[in-house]
Amino acid sequence: MNKVKSYRLNQGLTQTQLAYKVNVARQTISLIENDKYNPSLNLCKQIAKVLHTDLNSLFGGN
Amino acid sequence: MNKVKSYRLNQGLTQTQLAYKVNVARQTISLIENDKYNPSLNLCKQIAKVLHTDLNSLFGGN
DNA sequence: CTTTTTTGTCAATTATATATGGCAAAAAAT
DNA sequence: ATTTTTTGCCATATATAATTGACAAAAAAG
Numbered sequence: 001m002n003k004v005k006s007y008r009l010n011q012g013l014t015q016t017q018l019a020y021k022v023n024v025a026r027q028t029i030s031l032i033e034n035d036k037y038n039p040s041l042n043l044c045k046q047i048a049k050v051l052h053t054d055l056n057s058l059f060g061g062n
Numbered sequence: 063m064n065k066v067k068s069y070r071l072n073q074g075l076t077q078t079q080l081a082y083k084v085n086v087a088r089q090t091i092s093l094i095e096n097d098k099y100n101p102s103l104n105l106c107k108q109i110a111k112v113l114h115t116d117l118n119s120l121f122g123g124n
Numbered sequence: 125c126t127t128t129t130t131t132g133t134c135a136a137t138t139a140t141a142t143a144t145g146g147c148a149a150a151a152a153a154t
Numbered sequence: 155a156t157t158t159t160t161t162g163c164c165a166t167a168t169a170t171a172a173t174t175g176a177c178a179a180a181a182a183a184g
Contacts, residue, residue, distance in 0.1 A: 086142070086143085087142065087143050087144070089142080089143075089144085090141080090142055090143080093141090093142090099140080099141070099142095100140080100141070101141075101142090102141070102142090105141090105142090
């Protein structure tokens with residue numbers, strides 16, 4: 001559903017590296033990428049910033 | 063910071079009406095509009111849909 | 125093939141988003 | 155000026171996001 005994994009791989013980052021950059025646990029990134037739950041807005045914004053994109057591009061789809 | 067209040071008023075909705083449409087308590091809308099906390103992504107998406115806009119427009123700023 | 129890295133998932137715990145009820149102040153309506 | 159509606163805020167309670175540690179499987183590297 002979301003495009004976090006796609007953008008993360010484009011930046012050459014591992015889940016662990018992305019998690020470190022946005023100050024969450026690696027598991028949190030894994031769960032988000034698999035649409036296993038519902039992250040907070042602030043976390044979404046941080047991820048968008050680190051992946052050089054925006055909320056609509058990462059989470060805008062259905 | 064965010065533009066929920068602005069878009070809500072444009073649609074002629076009260077906090078209570080918006081809360082009802084997105085299935086949360088009125089207080090939740092009040093807190094979000096005043097940037098008093100950090101809503102979930104799903105709630106942000108529902109609000110965007112009801113207000114006929116998108117994540118970037120509502121929450122994209124800083 | 126063997127070793128190392130990366131990822132998915134589980135269980136238990138902690139932090140915090142959201143709910144509920146209520147009250148006062150501001151705004152709008154009469 | 156008075157009444158009604160709308161909003162901000164304060165408690166307490168509940169649901170769930172996020173943490174931590176650990177293990178196995180898949181993928182990548184050697």
